[in-house]
Amino acid sequence: MFRSDLLRDKVIVITGGGTGLGRAIGERYLELGAKLAIASRRKDVLQTAAQEMTQNGGEVFYHPCDVRDPSQVTELFDAIYAHYGKVDILVNNAAGNFISPTERLSSRAVDSVLNIVLHGTFYMTLELGKRWIEEKKSGTMLNIVTTYAASGAGSGFVVPSAAAKAGVLTLTRSLAVEWAKYGIRQVAIAPGMFPTEGAWSRLVPSEEMGERLLNRVPLHRAGNKSELANLAAFLVSDEAAYINGEVVTIDGGEWLQGAGEFNELADLTNEDWDQLSAKMRSK
Ligand SMILES: CCCCC/C=C/C(=O)SCCNC(=O)CCNC(=O)[C@H](O)C(C)(C)COP(=O)(O)OP(=O)(O)OC[C@H]1O[C@@H](n2cnc3c(N)ncnc32)[C@H](O)[C@@H]1OP(=O)(O)O
Numbered sequence: 001m002f003r004s005d006l007l008r009d010k011v012i013v014i015t016g017g018g019t020g021l022g023r024a025i026g027e028r029y030l031e032l033g034a035k036l037a038i039a040s041r042r043k044d045v046l047q048t049a050a051q052e053m054t055q056n057g058g059e060v061f062y063h064p065c066d067v068r069d070p071s072q073v074t075e076l077f078d079a080i081y082a083h084y085g086k087v088d089i090l091v092n093n094a095a096g097n098f099i100s101p102t103e104r105l106s107s108r109a110v111d112s113v114l115n116i117v118l119h120g121t122f123y124m125t126l127e128l129g130k131r132w133i134e135e136k137k138s139g140t141m142l143n144i145v146t147t148y149a150a151s152g153a154g155s156g157f158v159v160p161s162a163a164a165k166a167g168v169l170t171l172t173r174s175l176a177v178e179w180a181k182y183g184i185r186q187v188a189i190a191p192g193m194f195p196t197e198g199a200w201s202r203l204v205p206s207e208e209m210g211e212r213l214l215n216r217v218p219l220h221r222a223g224n225k226s227e228l229a230n231l232a233a234f235l236v237s238d239e240a241a242y243i244n245g246e247v248v249t250i251d252g253g254e255w256l257q258g259a260g261e262f263n264e265l266a267d268l269t270n271e272d273w274d275q276l277s278a279k280m281r282s283k
């Protein structure tokens with residue numbers, strides 16, 4: 001689909017790059033010639049991922065970092081600069097989330113999600129943005145949000161995530177304008193359902209719930225990680241250089257399904273329509 005040198009020698013930092021969607025994005029970037037730095041809290045997960053991801057060549061530097069802690073974020077970039085000498089692209093992918101009635105949440109539970117998603121993304125963005133501005137270097141930042149942020153509707157039962165991801169999207173759009181003069185581009189992706197261990201263990205704890213969610217998707221399937229990875233490759237590449245401040249939704253049409261007043265009529269059979277039509281025409 002892409003030129004094999006699309007991301008040649010680009011140094012790309014991916015938070016949460018050892019698991020799920022972050023890892024899939026990283027694997028695609030490696031195939032396109034990038035050099036990776038992956039960061040998250042669990043060193044053993046990063047180490048295993050880096051080993052497995054480089055089995056066919058390529059370079060993956062890993063460094064443990066809790067993005068909630070600004071001093072660890074500074075240390076992370078110090079380590080990446082010491083290793084690669086530069087960063088070209090940042091993917092803010094790390095997140096925390098779980099379903100819960102909001103009234104059951106403790107303040108620590110709220111903080112745990114807000115601090116990873118909103119504060120962590122902000123700290124990463126700020127630390128690297130300052131470095132790029134000082135170096136007079138251009139670059140691209142890609143933020144992974146969610147459909148309930150991109151639609152503006154939010155969502156019950158994941159309210160800390162909904163509030164934090166909406167904040168990340170606002171960060172994306174605000175800096176797209178403010179930092180354009182430095183050659184720093186901001187983009188976002190809003191994924192719908194992409195089954196991963198991290199998300200499904202916390203958000204889709206039963207098969208029945210998974211089926212119910214899938215039925216909401218007009219294309220009647222979940223997304224493949226490779227589909228999201230291809231979009232993430234295009235958006236950070238120079239081929240997308242004029243896209244700034246946009247969020248691209250990739251959800252099989254799920255959010256639109258919920259938004260259209262009459263979309264549930266898709267469940268009606270031809271016989272149902274024959275009966276309804278006859279009834280309406282008889283009036
Ligand atoms: C289906 C379509 C997908 C929709 C969109 C998906 C979006 C995503 O973001 S998916 C990404 C999912 N991946 C992750 O969440 C990975 C990282 N998550 C975590 O590490 C934990 O889940 C975390 C967010 C809770 C953070 O972990 P940690 O910092 O270790 O926090 P603690 O375990 O100490 O818990 C802090 C606080 O939160 C309370 N809590 C934890 N889980 C729940 C829960 N399921 N329900 C209610 N409360 C919960 C926990 O009890 C602590 O509070 P206190 O007890 O008051 O101390």
Ligand SMILES: NC(=O)C1=CN([C@@H]2O[C@H](COP(=O)(O)OP(=O)(O)OC[C@H]3O[C@@H](n4cnc5c(N)ncnc54)[C@H](OP(=O)(O)O)[C@@H]3O)[C@@H](O)[C@H]2O)C=CC1
Pocket residue numbers: 015016017018019020021022039040041042043045065066067068092093094095096097116120144145146147190191192193194195196197198199
């Ligand atoms: N899967 C899906 O259907 C959807 C996913 N998304 C988004 O996609 C992204 C990836 O999610 P997914 O791959 O499914 O889930 P994962 O749980 O696999 O990914 C979350 C990653 O974030 C890392 N992380 C969590 N907390 C921190 C922290 N404090 N500091 C550094 N890293 C941290 C985790 O690593 P560690 O625990 O080692 O720190 C993990 O690698 C997220 O932004 C999520 O919101 C959006 C919509 C749908």
